[in-house]
Amino acid sequence: MHWTLLVCLSDAVIMRLTGVYVPLITPFDATGAVALGALEALAHQVLEAGAAGVVALGTTAEPASLNVRERQAVVDVVARVCRERSAPLIVGANAVEAVAALPGRAEVVAALSVVPPFLRPGEAGVLAHFAALAAASPVPLVVYHVPYRTGQHLSTAAIRRLAALPGVAGIKYSVGNIDSGTVELLADLPPDFAVLGGDDALISPLLALGAHGGILASAHVGTAAFVQLAEAWRSGGTVRARSLGHRLAVLSTALFAEPNPTVIKAVLHAQGRIPTPSVRLPLVPPRPEAVRAAVRLAQDDVWRKLLLQGLA
Numbered sequence: 001m002h003w004t005l006l007v008c009l010s011d012a013v014i015m016r017l018t019g020v021y022v023p024l025i026t027p028f029d030a031t032g033a034v035a036l037g038a039l040e041a042l043a044h045q046v047l048e049a050g051a052a053g054v055v056a057l058g059t060t061a062e063p064a065s066l067n068v069r070e071r072q073a074v075v076d077v078v079a080r081v082c083r084e085r086s087a088p089l090i091v092g093a094n095a096v097e098a099v100a101a102l103p104g105r106a107e108v109v110a111a112l113s114v115v116p117p118f119l120r121p122g123e124a125g126v127l128a129h130f131a132a133l134a135a136a137s138p139v140p141l142v143v144y145h146v147p148y149r150t151g152q153h154l155s156t157a158a159i160r161r162l163a164a165l166p167g168v169a170g171i172k173y174s175v176g177n178i179d180s181g182t183v184e185l186l187a188d189l190p191p192d193f194a195v196l197g198g199d200d201a202l203i204s205p206l207l208a209l210g211a212h213g214g215i216l217a218s219a220h221v222g223t224a225a226f227v228q229l230a231e232a233w234r235s236g237g238t239v240r241a242r243s244l245g246h247r248l249a250v251l252s253t254a255l256f257a258e259p260n261p262t263v264i265k266a267v268l269h270a271q272g273r274i275p276t277p278s279v280r281l282p283l284v285p286p287r288p289e290a291v292r293a294a295v296r297l298a299q300d301d302v303w304r305k306l307l308l309q310g311l312a
Helices: 003-014 036-048 068-085 096-100 122-136 156-163 180-187 200-209 223-235 238-255 262-270 288-298 301-309
Strands: 019-023 053-056 089-092 108-114 141-145 168-173 194-197 213-215
Touching: 019 223, 036 053, 036 068, 053 068, 068 089, 096 108, 096 122, 108 122, 108 168, 122 141, 122 156, 156 168, 156 180, 180 200, 194 200, 200 213, 200 223, 200 238, 213 223, 223 238, 238 262, 238 288, 262 288
Parallel strands: 019 053, 019 213, 053 089, 089 108, 108 141, 141 168, 168 194, 194 213
Antiparallel strands: none
8 A cells, every 4th residue: 555545544544543432242042152132232232322433353253263154243233333333343353364354444544463472572573463464454554562462572662663654544552561661652552553452451551641542441341430430531530530430440350351352241240231151162151250240240230320421
């Protein structure tokens, strides 16, 4: 793709890469097939609750366990919902072939691409990888930086070099803590580059430091509360934001007590929003006590009432 066109696309996407994005789970029915109707309803629910947009085929969606036809069906369904609601869609795609095959639809605003895992190619290799992906992609990239899963740490300087690549619009920032590099990055954000938090329990302090939003699996549950958290930090409502952030961090910790998205799926099933809590191997069902704790927090009437009253 021509460099100037990529820059224009990136500028437009930055305006939309703010707020809370929900990386949708892939629900399965009693036969083990993808429950496309439930997926469609779930996408409508989170967007109706105020989510800025959704992600299809992120890691929360168990994409490695889906076949080609299932992955295409997931994207088709979620894209249709986003088109109906004029909502932006980010699609997970990690290889040149995957990004090149992304559908040419206006609702698909970016590809979410993980830093190459396991190989630890070094910062020079990561930069070369994303330069190649961006050159092949019809949409800008959001780099998924999650070093505790990939094994590849990136310095703040390397992230700034990534941000300068044509066609790289942002980063899902999931380093597992708030360290000096986090503060350094957010204190002097690269121009036209969105930082979206990806560690759910840490989203409140990241927003306080200046992150544009988050890609938050926990926002399947209590979507409106996560949206109001982002809006409170954006508008300067610090007292409300701190209180709500503390409550939501507890909820997120419970939802991630077992490998994601096992607990989230169990909670959604308990709420009657998906037909089964099933996951595919190598994931296995979560411990019952972990599910009970998360369901209890998800049904916590206290924070729901505080949220509705605007007092959280």
